Amino acid sequence: MKKHAIMLVGSLFALSISVVAQNPKFAPVRTDIPMGGKLSPKEEEPVFAICSKQGMRVLVSRDDGKNWKQTFLATDSREDGGWHGNYSVYGMAYTEGVIGVFSGWGTPGIYIGSDDGVNWSHLNKESAKLGSVWGAAGGKGVMLTGADQWQGITSSSDTHANWRKHSLKDLLDGGKTHHVICGFGDFKGGRFLAIGDNRQVFVSDDLCKSWKHSRIPEGVDRGQEAIAYGNNVFVCSFKDKAARSLDGGVTWTLHDHGVKSASWRGLSFVNGEFWLTGRNGGGRRSKDGATWEDLPAETPAGRFAQSPNGTIINVARFRYDVKRSTDGKNWETVFTAPASA
Incomplete structure (x- = not known):
């Protein structure tokens, strides 16, 4: 598959085999899905893929976003996937023909993938206790998930069949962090970022093999929402501020973005600009992450x-x-979820 546009759906509507006890309120971990290690992406038509926040419902469009088809549903349970659960989805990622969908918050992580948007399998080759997921990113054939100071961050091999946990303990040096989100940008050959509570930043310039620690300046504390990259700039959105880095995540400055009540994880890079939307629409845009306009x-x-x-x-x-x-000016509703979804 040549190109995918991937996003996390807020509320449009454990594929690793967990070895720990499951909360009876959560949907059982799916065991009928093939294990990973067999993905073989091919160059075909571009697709859009989106996934629900709850239940891991995946929709795909192969005609430039005009029509949509459901290709996967982990569970229709209404008891699983709110803030916590096996199928509480907090991340999607795409890299080199593979789509990844990542769930599990308050539970071990569940990582599934597809090379065509239709057929889905575990990404991990063997049963494993994978890290919980608060965010995910992909680039240069590697995927990354983020959790917290206890579970750290987890990166994939180039086949996505094997996953490696990276401890944050030594980098934090006694500090604390939680709710770690992830980002990737093609900065000097590829740069992965993970940003958590208390302004903690973790940077890799070698495709997740090693990590360095940085900090966002005082002025924000928690509430990091999303990371976007464009125009050689990384931006991370907070409630009132946009944190900007011009050197691949090593140093940061804070800027007022002017959005009074931003959408949940509502930062994107579109048409050569950063867009940060309000909960009721509208919002602000910027080419450099520092100067924002309506x-x-x-x-x-x-x-x-x-x-x-x-x-x-x-x-x-x-x-x-x-x-x-x-x-980017005129908008058409092309899919509406049925009431039963």
């Missing part, structure tokens, strides 16, 4: 992904539809 009021809330030909797809938490635009 987005058009009709810009929908949520986050965005853009295809190679410029088509933009939008989803948002607490909204049960998918919107599409070819110019």
